[in-house]
Amino acid sequence: FEEARTILREMIDFCIERNLCPVIVSTPMTSNLRSKFSPDDWSFLVIDFVKAIDRDVLFFDYSDNEELKDSQLYFNALFLNKKGRSIFTRKFLSDLSVYS
Numbered sequence: 115f116e117e118a119r120t121i122l123r124e125m126i127d128f129c130i131e132r133n134l135c136p137v138i139v140s141t142p143m144t145s146n147l148r149s150k151f152s153p154d155d156w157s158f159l160v161i162d163f164v165k166a167i168d169r170d171v172l173f174f175d176y177s178d179n180e181e182l183k184d185s186q187l188y189f190n191a192l193f194l195n196k197k198g199r200s201i202f203t204r205k206f207l208s209d210l211s212v213y214s
Contacts, residue, residue: 119167126169137210138164140175142182142202147191151177172213174206181205 122138129136140160151159156177164173176182182205187198194202 115163115166119163122167123169126167126171136169136171138171138173139206140173140177142176142179142187142194142198144185144188144191145183146185148178148183172210174209176202176206179205 126136160175160177182194182198182202187194187201189195
């Protein structure tokens, strides 16, 4: 984990040095896939990981988003289909515009 955090810090620093605004996004998951992670596991693997990078960046966690849990929005366990991608993109851009 520490090596991954170091790499992420370096990527964020690289962006900031070039006046870019990095954003971290945890993508949506079906309710079935999300249920495989206990709240403690998700906190450790994702939330605490992002906090531990110690950088001031926006973080959007869509992994448990009600609007994007339906398995009909996915073409397999990991990837959104065309309809799902459209919904997610609209949601993300809308959420991002609030912080711009």
